[in-house]
Amino acid sequence: MFSIGDFARLGRVSVRMLRHYDALGLLRPARVDPATGYRSYDAAQLARLNRLIALKDLGLSLEQVGRILDEKVGTEELHGMLRLRRAELAAHVAEETARLARVEARLRMIETEGVMSTDVVIKSVPAVRLAELSATAESYESDKISPVIQPLYEELCKRLDAAGLAITGPAVAYYEQAPDGVRVHAGAPVNADPGGAYEFDLVDLPGAEQAATLIHHGPMDNADASFQRLARWIEENGYRSTGLAREVYLRYGQGAPETWVTELQETVTR
Template identity: 60%
Template sequence: MFNIGDFARLGRVSVRMLRHYDAVGLLPPAHVDPSSGYRFYTAVQLQRLNRLVALKDLGLTLEQVRVVLDEKLSVEQLHGMLSLRRAELRQQILADESRLRRVEARLRAIEREGAMPTDDIVVKPVPAVRVARLTATAASYEPEDIGPVIQPLYPELIARMERAGVGFAGPGVATYEPTEGDQVLVHAGVTVAVEPSDRFEFEVVDLPALAEAATIVHRGRMDDVDATYQAVATWIEAHGYKQNGFAREVYLQYGEGDPADWITELQLEITKP
């Protein structure tokens, strides 16, 4: 048997926590000396301690931990539950990282207020382009709603194109359409040079030409695009134009290599009122 200090060192927890787990009935010692009150533990109790700490670190309350431990789940059941929780935590980390990037992008936009560069904005006609595309609905045009919708569309579209033997004829092109309320139709497209066909597991559509578009090149993740959009907005207003609809996003270089080197051209249709 091990005294409480040795057991704490073996289990990589504090003596204070062991006393607390004893007090709440989660991990009582195997033996308590009646004269001294010293607590003693056995090596087999490390198994319960491992489960207790793992469940607690995964965000369960001590009462929830008690329920799980008292149900005496098998190793397979416990592993499955912990694996699921681990996946949830990883997804939360990714969501938090994305949120942090959006906050940083907003801060950069705030820092550049009143001094947004407009030199890189080019007004030009945009020719019609044929794309293969998949469509889904996002709850809104906010980045936290668009990202989780459009990101899985592209791998699925590419897989379907490969099955159909359809190759790329140019860059990816994402377009958006308003629908009910705040919802937005998200079209994930890739430039192709094939005729529409019922045998395809995707649409083939022609995006119409834009007679005049304000365009700007954005470098980096689309999570960081806020300041770039606002630069275009500043230019459009300053030059007396009206914006028509959502921007087209043309992914000239995206998804591979250093995200700082990713290149997206934003194309916003404009007209004179």
């Protein structure tokens, strides 16, 4: 048998915690010396301690843990509960990591407020024929757009290959406000007969005489600051947006993300 101190060391818990579990009836000592009150534990009790700690780490209350232990949950069932909890915790960590990235992006935008952009170029934008697929995102937030647009491009590439069509230039994305969110259009320029039967839409995207353009470096997940720099430049230089914006992916999806290049285009007028 083991003293309470040795049992705590072997079980990787504190003596105080073992006394607490004893008081709650969750893990009684194998023996209590009637004269001294010293608690002693059997090695076999480590199995119950392991289950107790695992269930507590699942987020269950100690009362719930006690009921489950008394019902003698099997090893396989306990493993299943732990795997489920692990998946939930991983999802929570991913969500909080994404939240932190959004906070950092907003901080960068705040830090650049009042700084004049000097890298915006006004130019004409040519019309382009696009093969495209569309879907609706909940909002314009990056973490809402990315999960929608990325699968669209993957599927579009598959359908273009099946149709025997080659992409003739940088991919182009554009957006429209929809009653239930934002309509996301994922397009790629092609030389295709508009009368053909395809498993994608064929759209002639009109050109524009004037567009304020800005080169964004890196993935679009952190493009919010670039969009706001472009918006400030448009206003500060006496232009007015016509509400037609495009993203032209000059170099995207290959190599290190920090090397990706996207041209942001906002059609404008005075």
